[in-house]
Amino acid sequence: MAAAQGRLSDGADDTDDTAGDEAPLPFRQAVEALRTARLRPEMEIDPTRPPQRLAPFAYALEAAVVADGEDLTDGRLVLLHDPQGHDAWKGTFRLVTLVRAELEPEMAADPLLPEVCWSWLTGAFEARGVEYGEASGTVTLAGSHYFGGLADRAPATQIEIRASWTPREGTGGVPDTAAHLAAWCELLCQIGGLPPANGSDGGVVSLPQRRGPQSR
Structure with missing residues (x-):
C-alpha cells in the first residue's frame, strides 16, 4: 500500500467523491476525523472506492497490518451516512467492515475461536x-487443501470477520470516527498476533499467527 505506516494517505480526495463540498457537514467532519487519525505504526492504510448503493454517502478505507515486512491481516472499513436516518441502524451513520487473516491450521481447530474473535471487536x-x-456480523473459518500441481502447498485456513455497527453520534450529530478507526485497527493487529498497543495484555490473548492473507 502507498500510505505511510500509521497514518491515512493524504490522497483520499482522489478516491472518493462522496465526501466533497456537496456532502452534509456531519459526514464531511466524520470523514476528516478518519483522514487525520493517528494509528499504530504497523498499520498501512489507504482510501479506496466505497460501495455506491448502500447509503447516500459513503467513504471507505482498506488496511493491512505489516510487521517485519510481512502482511499479517488485511481489512476494509466503510463509513455510511444517511441524513434521513435508517431504521435498522437506529442512527444516521453506520460502519461496515471485512477483516481477513490466514491462521495456522492448529488454531482453526479451536471451537471457541469465532466467539473469541467477535469479543475482540x-x-x-x-x-x-x-x-x-446495533452490532451484528459473522465470523467464518474456511480451510483449503491443495492437490495436483498445487500439492506442495501446505493446507491453509482463513478467518473472515464481517461486521457492522452504529457509532453513537456526539456533538453536532458527528460520531467519533477516529476512535472507531483506532479500535478497528486494534482488532486487525490482535488477529495478526500483535500485542495490544499499550503494552499490557489485560488478560487478552492474540492469535500466534505469522502468515498473511494469500491474496489481497
Missing part, C-alpha cells in the same frame, strides 16, 4: 470507551 470498543450500538 467489542472489547476494542470498550477499551477505548467507544460508544456503539
Whole structure:
C-alpha cells in the first residue's frame, strides 16, 4: 500500500467523491476525523472506492497490518451516512467492515475461536470507551487443501470477520470516527498476533499467527 505506516494517505480526495463540498457537514467532519487519525505504526492504510448503493454517502478505507515486512491481516472499513436516518441502524451513520487473516491450521481447530474473535471487536470498543450500538456480523473459518500441481502447498485456513455497527453520534450529530478507526485497527493487529498497543495484555490473548492473507 502507498500510505505511510500509521497514518491515512493524504490522497483520499482522489478516491472518493462522496465526501466533497456537496456532502452534509456531519459526514464531511466524520470523514476528516478518519483522514487525520493517528494509528499504530504497523498499520498501512489507504482510501479506496466505497460501495455506491448502500447509503447516500459513503467513504471507505482498506488496511493491512505489516510487521517485519510481512502482511499479517488485511481489512476494509466503510463509513455510511444517511441524513434521513435508517431504521435498522437506529442512527444516521453506520460502519461496515471485512477483516481477513490466514491462521495456522492448529488454531482453526479451536471451537471457541469465532466467539473469541467477535469479543475482540467489542472489547476494542470498550477499551477505548467507544460508544456503539446495533452490532451484528459473522465470523467464518474456511480451510483449503491443495492437490495436483498445487500439492506442495501446505493446507491453509482463513478467518473472515464481517461486521457492522452504529457509532453513537456526539456533538453536532458527528460520531467519533477516529476512535472507531483506532479500535478497528486494534482488532486487525490482535488477529495478526500483535500485542495490544499499550503494552499490557489485560488478560487478552492474540492469535500466534505469522502468515498473511494469500491474496489481497
